Amino acid sequence: MITNTTDINPNSDVFPLLSTSPEILGKISSWLSTEEVCALNRTNKALHNLITSSDRFMKEVVKGSWKALILSSSELRRNPALQRQVFKSYNAAKRNLKANSIGVPTDIYLDSSANLFRIPFFRKDKEVVLAAVVGKFGGYLLQEASEKLRSDKEVVLAAVKHDGRALAHASKELQSDKEVVLAAITQDGSAFWEASKELQEDDEELILAAVTYDALAFNNASEKLRGDKEVVLAAVRRNGSALQGASEELQDDKEVVLAAVTQNGRALAHASKELQDDKEVVLAAVTQNGRALAHASKELQGNKAFVLAAVTQDGSALQFASKALQGDKEFVAEMVKWNGLRFTEFPEELRDDKEFVAEMVKRNALRFTELPEELRGDKEFAAEMIKRNALGLTELPEELQGDKAFVLAAVTQDGRALRYASKKLRGDKEDVLAAVTQDGRALRYASKKLRGDKEVVLAAVTQDGGALQYASKKLRGDKEVVLAAMTQDGSALLFASEALREDEEVVLATVTQDGSALLFASKALRGDKKVVAEIVKRNGRALEDASKALRADKEVALAAVTQWGKALAHASKELQDDKGVVLAAVMQDGKALAHASKELQDDKEVVLAAVMQDGKALAHASKELQGDKGVVLAAVMQDGKALAHASKELQGDKEVVLAAVTQGGRAFAFASKELQDDKGVVLAAVMQDGLALAHASAKLQGDKEVVLAAVTQDGKALGFASEDLQADPDVLEAAKISVSAANQTCCNNSL
Structure with a gap:
């Protein structure tokens, strides 16, 4: 006997053997969850036949899994006996949840709301419907509810607050209920069209709420409301396009029209002819939306000031200017200059005017890619483009990127343009030399052969030491090339060969120029006392990158802090507590006291030396010495603002x-x-x-x-x-x- 759901195997022979006893099979199936029943329905043909046709079987199944009824045929779903059993099972499930203080979560019946609503009894249950209309399928499910519940204000309000369009499925009475309709419109303005005709025509509050979302809503208002100035003003302030629904008299009212075009310039289309010729009204309209110029009078479409205002707001508005202005080259040129008109926004006749387009290119007002195809292949235009913007080489046709004269002109102005030259010209020594002389790092775009050419690489690193990284391996090991790079940028040592990073002459030359360059020297040199001692004498900052042993070497540290007091920060803790080293540091830079040990920050001789060099070094003295009158006097005499660090008593x-x-x-x-x-x-x-x-x-x-x-x-x-x-x-x-x-x-x- 089967006593547990774990004994059931959908692929076993149990179901076929029991197919002659639907009640028994149904009882077994009632032990399963809905998901398991669904799985069996898909995989077991015998069970599928019972689910869709046997009321005896389904009556037992729904006792344990009431939601399984959604799998059955429409005929069985209408079976009163089955519906009564579903109702009992459903209520039992709810009581069980409530008894355990769980409440009745919506997913008990809403994990497949649209399907469950196919069971008629669910459409009549207010609790189910209320949860459904705010659930996964929203107010849309209101149409599946019973007629009684579609007339229930609580249910309909819940639905329209979730989906305003659900108003379409409410009863006629509730489509005339102002509270319900207002809630629907607030959620979705298009719900206005589902309200009763009376509300659409005569309710001022609803019409104004709807106008915010859809200007056409005002067209449905009664003649009285469309002629009421206060109502129309309120409407056009929310949505200027509502002007189209106003009475002719109000479309000729300057206050109303100004309010409309200020909110939406294109509302000018619905103003009277007189107001379309009113300068104040038209200026307000084109300032809000340049394309409103299309609705201005012919006279104002030919007024430069108004066209300028429109084009400033939207370049495409130029198409609505008078033919005379569209053909005025100087005027259009000014529009290009101040408003960045694109080539496609040029008047058609000027787009075909080669002389005018050439002038725009000269003024750097057009990108090469905006030009029509026939002009893009014109060398005269291309040459002008390159003069203005060398990187425009990337926009030239391939044949011009391979034209030596063009490339030479481009790289002479901006070396980076070499990147867009043809492969052949990136291997041309004259072009590459011109590029790297202008920008050393353009070497990265040169051919492999020229990155190994000493003359080219020397020119590049002389302009920018960092260009060494793009040189061939051989030249990164060439002492002359590397020294030239180091002279321009000490950090270029990073890109030198390992052998040169161990070369004393190269490292000394580099670190003298840039103390931080010691970081890129070989580990052996950073630990060579003779080399490091010589380096820190020239640039104390280099101590930071010396080996740990040398940062603890008194002779090296003394040489470093004597050259740059703050190098004390990189000395070992022992040397930061060495009075001789610290004194040398603070005498070079008083603020080096910040890196001395606590004991020496409390040493009067050391602190006096520091504040006499820089009064503000008092900030790093001990509390005791900040209260020592002799020390503080020395500090403030060097820098009065050192008083900020004196004790309260001495202040x-x-x-x-x-x-x-x-x-x-x-x-x-x-x-x-x-x-x-x-x-x-x-x-x-x-x-x-x-x-x-x-x-x-x-x-x-x-x-x-x-x-x-x-x-x-x-x-x-x-x-x-x-x-x-x-x-x-x-x-x-x-x-x-x-x-x-x-x-x-x-x-x-x-x-």
């Missing part, structure tokens, strides 16, 4: 702040609030930099003596004075004199 020390603002007035911004209210300090600051007044206290910004000192130094400081003093005649005069003097100095300097 409030009058002696320190005075020293800072005397060196640079803008250091005053970092003084304490108390000192920003100290007249003596403020005076010292503004006398050095008038704009320091911006950081003075409000009280001192209102002190005439302070403000006069500030504006005398820089007239622009007037903007930071109090309102009263900004209107003071003495202050204004002093500021005026200061600004005048500054402008005179500027003029003298420019001379």
Whole structure:
């Protein structure tokens, strides 16, 4: 006996043996899922016959798999007994889900909604229909629902909110229900055409909602609404084309027409003849859509200003200009210049005017590919194209890409044009030499033979060292060629042969020009102390690419930081903690203190040396030394703005702040609030930099003596004075004199 679905094999002989007992076979099949029944239906002919013709069999099947009824014939789907059994099984499934707090997910009956709706009982179930109309097949399924449910407002609203066009399947009553129709139109404007005639003609709100999506909706409005100015204005502001449905009187109303063409220039087509000749209206129309010029009066189509406005918006609008303007060569040339007209947008008679087209090519207003075929083969046009844009060689016919005179002219202007020359000319030494002399990297497009020609390659690398990468293997190992490349671009060492990257003379010459080039030297040379020591003496930056052992070598590191203090960043941790090395670094560049060890950033001798070289190096000193008055004084005397890195206590020390603002007035911004209210300090600051007044206290910004000192130094400081003093005649005069003097100095300097 079969007791479990796992015992069932669709290809076994069980089903044929039991085919004489539909009830038993149906009971067995009821243990299967719908998907399994579907599989058997496809693979087992005997079962397929039972599914499509046996009500006894199907009655048992739907007890366990109620959805299986969709597989049966239309006659069985209409069988009342089967439908009652489906209804029982369906409700049992829902109760089971609810009992387990799962709810009733739509996929219980909607995984194949269109098929399930073929079972009449489903069309009458409101819960099923509600879920269906917002499911996979949307509002379309409303047409499958029962007549009663197509008259149910809740169901229809759900359908049209998902698919406005579902309104077509609603009852007549609901097609006249404003709430339902508005929801449908909001989802899909075309639903307007499914609304009742009364709503289409007389409901202002619905008509306006529909007009947003379809201007023709306004044509259906009643004569009263189409003649109501407020309604028409609202309509054309949403969709200018709605003007076509307005009354003749309103099509002649300037306010209405202006609103329409501002929204959609082409609405001008529906304006009265008088307004099609109105300059304000036509200008608004062609500014919105250049092609609206087609509907302007003949007079305005011949007006240069209006045609210019139209063509500026859309180049193709030139076709609607008067014949006289289309034939005006200078006017069309201006259109090409300012609006980039394409050749196809030229008036037809000018497209055939060889002299005019030639002039446009000369003005670089046309691409060669835009020209008609007969002109593209004309050498005169091609020559003009190449003069303007050498890379235009790519647009020339093949025969011209193989013309030596053309190619030579192109590569002389832009070496990259060699790429588009014929294979033969890419092997022509004269053409290639001209190309690489203009752009060394054009060597990549030369023939293999010429990439191995020393004269050609030398010319290329002299112009751009990086061109060495395109030279033959032999020439990348030629010392003269490589040295020439290195002289132009040190990083070209990357492309030299391994032997030359190990050549001391080549590497020394290269790294002197570009410290980072050591990176491309051989590993052996980067670890050669004699070579690296000599290199870092010339360019300290090279220490970064030295071997790890040499970055830890004191002699090498000292040579590097003496040449470039910040090379300390690439020294070993041990040397960043070596006082002798660090002192040498900060004496060359105070900011190298940033790379010293924490211990040496707290060493007063080291920090003093750093801030005396660059006051802002104070930023890298320890907190303790940022609070040391002697160190801070040394820093601010070198650079007043170093005050920004002093301790709060010293930013409030009058002696320190005075020293800072005397060196640079803008250091005053970092003084304490108390000192920003100290007249003596403020005076010292503004006398050095008038704009320091911006950081003075409000009280001192209102002190005439302070403000006069500030504006005398820089007239622009007037903007930071109090309102009263900004209107003071003495202050204004002093500021005026200061600004005048500054402008005179500027003029003298420019001379």
